[in-house]
Amino acid sequence: MIDRYLARSIAVPLIGTLVLASMLFVLDKMLRLFSFVIDAGGPVSVVWQMIANLLPEYFALGIPIGLLLGILLAFRKLATTSELDAMRGIGISFGRLLRVPYIYAIALTLLNLGIVGYIEPWARYRYERLRFDLQSGALGAAVKVGEFNRLGKRMILRIEGSEKDGTKLRGIFLQVDEKPGSTVAATAEEGRFLATDDPNTILFRLKKGRLVQQMDKFAAPRSLAFDSYDLPINLPAIDKFRGRGKNEDELTLIEVFRRGYSHRLAADDRNRAQANTNYRLVEALMMLMLPLLAIALAVPPKRSTSSLGIFVAIVMVVTYHKINQYGEQMGAQGRIDPLIALWGPFLALLALIWWMYHVVAHRPGGQPIGALERFFAKAGKLLKRFAKRRPPTPAP
Structure with a gap:
């Protein structure tokens, strides 16, 4: 009963967040694609093909956020309605409650690894081929009425x-x-x-x-x-599109791994391939830490309904993603070994999340971001006092 209840509680915000994030990404890109296709004189139907090839990338970005918010909002609801206290009172530990979140996490980690490792590289190559065909005229040209x-x-x-x-x-x-x-x-x-x-x-x-x-x-x-x-x-001759593999992002995980650890390539090519391989792995494996992070930030202090944990969780995940992108660039340029540049932040985040989970799960009344909660509570009170003391604006 508890597992089914948790599964339903997690599924609704997870799916909602994933759909909303994908729609926002698509809407942001759609206007630019329409403008690009119209300027190139291509058929409007190509826009939908290009968006379809961008969806794997958007899902790869949206799945971790969806998983995090799905688990976090579900456990926050349990905490604010005292259901979590009741479960803890009858002897249900956080380890037992993590069973369903980790079923979601493992399944979505495998799905995300399949997307970034195999589906997204082919989709990215097809997207670039459509761009090339539009610019070269291989998809036809639209004749504008009243213009030369x-x-x-x-x-x-x-x-x-x-x-x-x-x-x-x-x-x-x-x-x-x-x-x-x-x-x-x-x-x-x-x-x-x-x-x-x-x-x-x-x-x-x-x-x-x-x-x-x-x-x-x-x-x-x-x-x-x-x-x-x-x-x-x-008809003018149309150039053929290049073969796949010019960029590491167009190679599957196995192909980029082989390129990265092949001694037949130059050092610069190996560094780029190694950095890309490790970047994909840490981005996927990071999802296995999200259930612990979500629970650590889902439980607000007693007699509080603060949403600070949601804000902190999103900031941590987005910041870690940007650090990984920077680490990939540094590793590709050979300034830092790719293993250190990407697995170093991964291990640091793993240690931080484990400490946060340990505080909330094994220390009575533990609150990993208690200091931040108190700071924002005091800041809110000061702002209210300042607003009350501010003299009213005289009427004209």
């Missing part, structure tokens, strides 16, 4: 309007630089693009217009009025 659109290096197109499906264009101006010294310009009432047997060539069928051809060997430009004219257009 440059398609490739040799073609300029302007249209006044189009049908809803985009297959039929109206009010066309076209200029094509076929080769040095040769230019073809055309105007037409309507037209459409047609595919040919050659994948590198398309046909632009123009209706009711006039074509002007200018060449250096012509004394005067040649002009032609037509009812229907097929203008072949050579």
